[in-house]
Amino acid sequence: MELTRRGFLKASGAGIGVAALAQLGFPTAAFADGEKLRIQQAIETTTVCPFCSVGCSAIVSVMDGKVVGLEGLPDSPINRGTLCSKGQSIFQIANNDMRLEKIRYRAPGATEWKDKTWEDAIPAIARLIKDTRDANFKATEEVNGQQVTVNRTEAIAQLGGAALDNEECYLESKFARSLGLVYIEHQARI
Amino acid sequence: MKQRKINKAIIGRRAKEYLESNRGLKGVLKLYRDVFSIQKKIGQKIPDQLPHLKGGEISFRIEEGRRLIEPDELEVNTAVLREMMKELGEVLKGEDSKPLEKLEDILADDEEVRRLTEAFLEERDGDDTHGMAESGIEPEILYMLMHIAIAPFFWKQASTLSKKADLGQVPQGTCPVCGELPIMGFLREEDGLRILECSLCGTRWGIPRMMCPFCRTTDQKKLSYIFAEGDQSRRAYLCEACKRYIKIRTGGGQGIEEMVLPLEDLATVHLDNAAAERGYERGCRTVFS
Numbered sequence: 442m443e444l445t446r447r448g449f450l451k452a453s454g455a456g457i458g459v460a461a462l463a464q465l466g467f468p469t470a471a472f473a474d475g476e477k478l479r480i481q482q483a484i485e486t487t488t489v490c491p492f493c494s495v496g497c498s499a500i501v502s503v504m505d506g507k508v509v510g511l512e513g514l515p516d517s518p519i520n521r522g523t524l525c526s527k528g529q530s531i532f533q534i535a536n537n538d539m540r541l542e543k544i545r546y547r548a549p550g551a552t553e554w555k556d557k558t559w560e561d562a563i564p565a566i567a568r569l570i571k572d573t574r575d576a577n578f579k580a581t582e583e584v585n586g587q588q589v590t591v592n593r594t595e596a597i598a599q600l601g602g603a604a605l606d607n608e609e610c611y612l613e614s615k616f617a618r619s620l621g622l623v624y625i626e627h628q629a630r631i
Numbered sequence: 632m633k634q635r636k637i638n639k640a641i642i643g644r645r646a647k648e649y650l651e652s653n654r655g656l657k658g659v660l661k662l663y664r665d666v667f668s669i670q671k672k673i674g675q676k677i678p679d680q681l682p683h684l685k686g687g688e689i690s691f692r693i694e695e696g697r698r699l700i701e702p703d704e705l706e707v708n709t710a711v712l713r714e715m716m717k718e719l720g721e722v723l724k725g726e727d728s729k730p731l732e733k734l735e736d737i738l739a740d741d742e743e744v745r746r747l748t749e750a751f752l753e754e755r756d757g758d759d760t761h762g763m764a765e766s767g768i769e770p771e772i773l774y775m776l777m778h779i780a781i782a783p784f785f786w787k788q789a790s791t792l793s794k795k796a797d798l799g800q801v802p803q804g805t806c807p808v809c810g811e812l813p814i815m816g817f818l819r820e821e822d823g824l825r826i827l828e829c830s831l832c833g834t835r836w837g838i839p840r841m842m843c844p845f846c847r848t849t850d851q852k853k854l855s856y857i858f859a860e861g862d863q864s865r866r867a868y869l870c871e872a873c874k875r876y877i878k879i880r881t882g883g884g885q886g887i888e889e890m891v892l893p894l895e896d897l898a899t900v901h902l903d904n905a906a907a908e909r910g911y912e913r914g915c916r917t918v919f920s
Contacts, residue, residue, distance in 0.1 A: 461775040462919060466727040467658050478859035480905040486851050487841060500823070500840065510863070515824040516800075516839045522822030 487514055490528040491604050495519060497528055508535040534604050573597055574620055593621040601627030632798040634790065634835055635828065636888045642667055645891045649898035659897055662722065663918060666779055669718045674783035676711045682791045689796045696803060698810035699792045700785065700832070702752035707784050709745060713738050715780040723776060731776075733767035751777040775919050778831065785809050785832035798836040799824075804844030804877075804914065808834040812916045813844070813877070815896050820882030827877075828892045830916040845914045846873035857905055865895075867902040867911075875914035876906045893918035 483504040490497045498517035502510030511532040515522035544557040577596035581588045599617040601610050610627060617625050646660040683704055684692070692699055720734045737743050747766065751774065766773055789808045801807045806829035813827035816838075825840045842849045853871035856879070864881045880895050896917060903913060 461769070461771040462659065462662070464769060464772055465723055465730055466725055467662060478901050480857050480902075481860050482855055482857045484851070484855045485841065512823050514840065515819075515822045516841060522824060 483509060488531075489606070490524065490531055491606055492527050492531065497524060499524060499528065499531065508532060531604075570597065570620070578621060593623050595623060597622055598624035599626070601625075603628045632793070632826070632835055632837065633888055634793055635833055635890070635892075637667075637891050639664070639668055639671070641889050642891055642894065645894050649894055653898060653900075656897060660894065662725075663893060663897065665722045666719060666918075669715065669722065670779065670783045670786075673711060673715045673718060674786065676714070677708060677784060677787045680706055680788070680791075682788075682795065684792065684795075686795055689792060693796060693798075693801060693807055698806065699796065699808045700788055700810075702749075705752065705781075705784060705788060707748050707781065709741055709748075712748065712780055712784070713741075713744055715783065716744070716776060719776060719780055723772070730769055730772050734776075737766055737768070747773070747777060748781065751781060779919065782831055782833075789829075789832035789834045793834050798834070800839065801836045802839055802842060802847065804838070804847075806832060806834055807836050808832050812914065814892050814915055814918060815878040815880065815899075816844075817880040817887065817890055817892065818882065819887060825879065826887075830893075830918060843868075843870035843873060843875070844877060845875045846870060848872040857902065857909075859901060859905075865899050865902060867899075867906045869906060869909070869911050873914075874911050876911045877914050878902055 481504065483502050485500050485502050488499050488501055490499055497520035498514035500510075500512050500514050501508055511524075511529065513520050513522040513524040513528070520528075544559060544562045545554045546557045546562070547554045573596050574594045577594045579591055579593055579595075582591045583589075597620070599613065599622055601613055605613065605627075614625055614627075642664055646664060650657060650660060684699060689699060716734070717738055720731050720738075724731050737747070743766070754774075768776075785808075792808055796807070798807060804827070805812060806827075809829060809832040811829050811831035814830035816825055816827040818824070818840075819826055819837075823840065824837045826835050826837050827844065828835050838844050839849070841851060841854065843854060848854070848870060850872065854868065855871070856866040856868045858866045866879045866881070867876045868879055869876045878896065878899055880890065880892070880899075896915075906913070
């Protein structure tokens with residue numbers, strides 16, 4: 442829509458003040474013809490920092506699907522607009538040139554890394570987990586001279602990632618316990 | 632909440648900066664400086680007064696969403712107002728004195744000045760000017776003149792009230808002190824709090840960051856902002872729910888007390904144009920309305 446000067450004065454809702462100025466003969470052309478700049482649009486969305494148990498809130502600015510800004514959420518009663526140096530770095534979870542984007546595999550004894558696909562990796566990881574669990578699974582254990590059911594394996598440990606959110610941590614721990622893991626740890630504790 | 636502290640020197644400095652980016656604003660920026668000088672000079676003659684509300688009443692009204700200065704609670708000294716209108720009228724005449732030639736007749740009649748004051752105070756809520764229609768001056772021009780002439784009375788009364796009120800987070804798009812629409816807002820540099828400034832009494836108050844100040848939606852899918860490429864410090868926040876927008880300035884190194892938002896508003900007209908082209912209406916007033 443191309444706006445005329447008069448059209449702008451009405452459409453902008455700049456209101457009767459600017460319209461009155463025009464009637465008084467003040468130069469208001471700048472209001473309509475001002476700078477013709479390229480305009481960009483971004484959205485802001487809130488998120489919770491995953492790095493520790495404080496639970497600070499942040500605002501993430503996104504443009505064309507990419508994170509372009511990060512700041513503390515001033516409305517949060519927890520951090521009141523501030524973020525610690527680690528919290529400020531959650532920007533790098535999304536934007537990071539060092540982040541691996543392919544599966545990398547180094548065979549036992551090998552010195553070189555190779556690229557693999559998810560189709561290769563997921564069955565191989567599942568196989569290793571299953572074989573390790575089956576080989577080391579304890580259904581029962583003697584306690585005070587009696588055999589009691591324990592259904593566990595001590596051959597696998599699980600470490601949750603710091604960038605996981607609450608729901609992902611829940612799913613991971615549920616999955617690990619269903620396999621019988623007892624060594625379950627997480628860095629964030631949120 | 633720190634309130635604004637602006638003076639002629641600060642306005643002069645800022646106006647010079649804005650002029651460098653848009654020479655077309657010269658006339659309007661000069662007008663604002665002249666208007667401000669008169670408001671400050673004659674505003675000194677407004678008698679000091681005790682606040683009409685006590686601390687508890689102030690908190691109560693804010694909690695209830697009621698403004699602190701109702702139309703019948705503003706104390707306007709007619710003699711000072713008449714002097715203000717006279718001098719501002721001279722400035723507004725500019726190149727063409729014809730639209731304001733009836734002003735002298737109005738100023739000669741105290742009763743008419745009082746009638747217009749009451750009409751202004753009642754009608755500013757309704758966004759129409761029919762009470763101004765019988766004065767012989769175009770209602771739009773007279774409304775603007777009344778707005779800038781009465782503003783210093785609001786400044787005076789608002790400054791005593793805002794010192795006693797907690798205006799850190801008042802989730803509304805109209806001024807908690809006088810009920811007027813904001814001129815625009817800014818993000819406080821130290822914590823990103825969004826602060827709006829009233830277009831009439833100059834009071835600043837904080838509102839939640841992720842909320843449209845006009846329809847109060849907090850649906851983040853309906854909120855976005857636009858900016859000129861390369862300058863994220865000046866933004867227009869758009870609301871898809873009510874199709875209105877508000878311009879926001881980020882710190883940009885300027886001390887917030889010295890931020891002159893009326894000038895910033897005039898200098899960011901490219902954002903008004905861009906928002907209007909996208910079908911959004913301005914939710915704020917200007918310093919002249």
